[in-house]
Amino acid sequence: MYAFTFHRPTTVRQAVNLLAKHEDAKLLAGGHSLIPVMKLRLANPPVIVDLSKVEGISGVELKGRSIVIGAMTRHVEVANSQVAKDNLPALAEVPGSIGDPHVREAGTIGGSVANNDPNADYPAACLGLGATIVTSKRKIPADEFFTGMFSTALEPDEIITKISFPIAKKAAYQKFKHPASGFALVGVFVSKRGSDIRVAVTGAGSNGVFRVKEFEEALKKRFAPKSLEGLSVKADGLNSDIHAGADYRAHLIGVLARRAVADAVKR
Amino acid sequence: MTAVSMTVNGKAVTADVDSRTLLVQFLRENLRLTGTHVGCDTSQCGACVVHVDGKARKSCTMFAWQAEGANVTTIEGVANGATLHPMQEAFREHHGLQCGYCTPGMIMAAIDMVHRLGHELDDKTIRQELDGNLCRCTGYHNIVKAIAAGARAMK
The missing domain is CATH 3.10.20.30 (Beta-grasp domain)
Incomplete structure (x- = not known):
């Protein structure tokens, strides 16, 4: 890893100012994505802005009809949050499948969403629930936030402060875990909130997380696994790698979507 | 610096x-x-x-x-002077190691597991919670036995 200097701001404003001042600075949250890529010299930030001392950007709250999660809330906290489990269990179940217990003790929701790893789980939950990503300067709908593999709508001096998830009565996440890494080979998050029906897929798209409009339209007629029978996603544009081919991933999307809808209707 | x-x-x-x-x-x-x-x-x-x-x-x-x-x-x-921590003692007793390289991490993870989940840990829970600790010798069997015994001994 190359040398760097670091800062430990205590307010969002200080952190934003540091980003504005140091063009190549990187934010450090839980560190479980950034530190490994720094070791590999795939990321070589000369300046690191550590968010762990920033006040007021951690915790899980029920606000109106939404679950609001601070950006620095760690995976273990979301998984154990009674308010999340009671009101939006499908969301509370997502972090339990990330990494391992020690990783979940460190990793944060803001870090995961800002990194937008194409195999990460939280981007699917954000898109699958129609979350709003609240930053130091604005509110960004999930539909506009994820702009491609490892890229987001965040500006260079913009920091996620919290993420607001509208409570959907019916929602579920189904993940086909890579047995070694635990990452989603494919993950499908489905939700139904009134007439807003969403099917979001992670792990499969070459541009990261995406929605399957055809599945959503079919589920609008009737929100049941049967509605998806015979429907499939085209393999074009899906990832093919040593772990799985595009055809297999396309097949998994259909299977996992049906399972997720089956789980969701049981809630 | x-x-x-x-x-x-x-x-x-x-x-x-x-x-x-x-x-x-x-x-x-x-x-x-x-x-x-x-x-x-x-x-x-x-x-x-x-x-x-x-x-x-x-x-x-x-x-x-x-x-x-x-x-x-x-x-x-974790030990108390010359007396091993109950989890260390359980690994010794149940042969929860061969080469020993992973053992310090296994024991620290096992003690954390007890702190989070209590003293009665079934095999399924232990294996699931060991997701982040790899052992290339034992096949995990005796590690799982050791953790179950060590968890009870920590009461």
Whole structure:
């Protein structure tokens, strides 16, 4: 890893100012994505802005009809949050499948969403629930936030402060875990909130997380696994790698979507 | 250089380190506490697990300065003098190791597991919770037995 200097701001404003001042600075949250890529010299930030001392950007709250999660809330906290489990269990179940217990003790929701790893789980939950990503300067709908593999709508001096998830009565996440890494080979998050029906897929798209409009339209007629029978996603544009081919991933999307809808209707 | 101060196994320590220094390097190279191991160095294997403020963390995936002011416990800090910690004793009793390389991380992860989930741990829970600790010798069978016994012995 190359040398760097670091800062430990205590307010969002200080952190934003540091980003504005140091063009190549990187934010450090839980560190479980950034530190490994720094070791590999795939990321070589000369300046690191550590968010762990920033006040007021951690915790899980029920606000109106939404679950609001601070950006620095760690995976273990979301998984154990009674308010999340009671009101939006499908969301509370997502972090339990990330990494391992020690990783979940460190990793944060803001870090995961800002990194937008194409195999990460939280981007699917954000898109699958129609979350709003609240930053130091604005509110960004999930539909506009994820702009491609490892890229987001965040500006260079913009920091996620919290993420607001509208409570959907019916929602579920189904993940086909890579047995070694635990990452989603494919993950499908489905939700139904009134007439807003969403099917979001992670792990499969070459541009990261995406929605399957055809599945959503079919589920609008009737929100049941049967509605998806015979429907499939085209393999074009899906990832093919040593772990799985595009055809297999396309097949998994259909299977996992049906399972997720089956789980969701049981809630 | 960055000045770091923390409490390691009950003892206050201070040192000047490069900002790149990982917590595991600080423990091993500055403090010469070589019980904490580096296996994969990619956050997978868990040989480097220590407790930071009572929670199991992979010390290869945090900088030493991130533990500023923290209370760190390593494998060297769990025994009571010459008396092994009940989890260490259970690993000895149940042959929960062969080469021993993963053992410090396994024991720190196992103690954390008891802190989080209690003293009655079934095999399924133990195997699931060992997701972040790899062993290349034992096939895990005796590790699982050792953790179940050690968890009860920690009551």
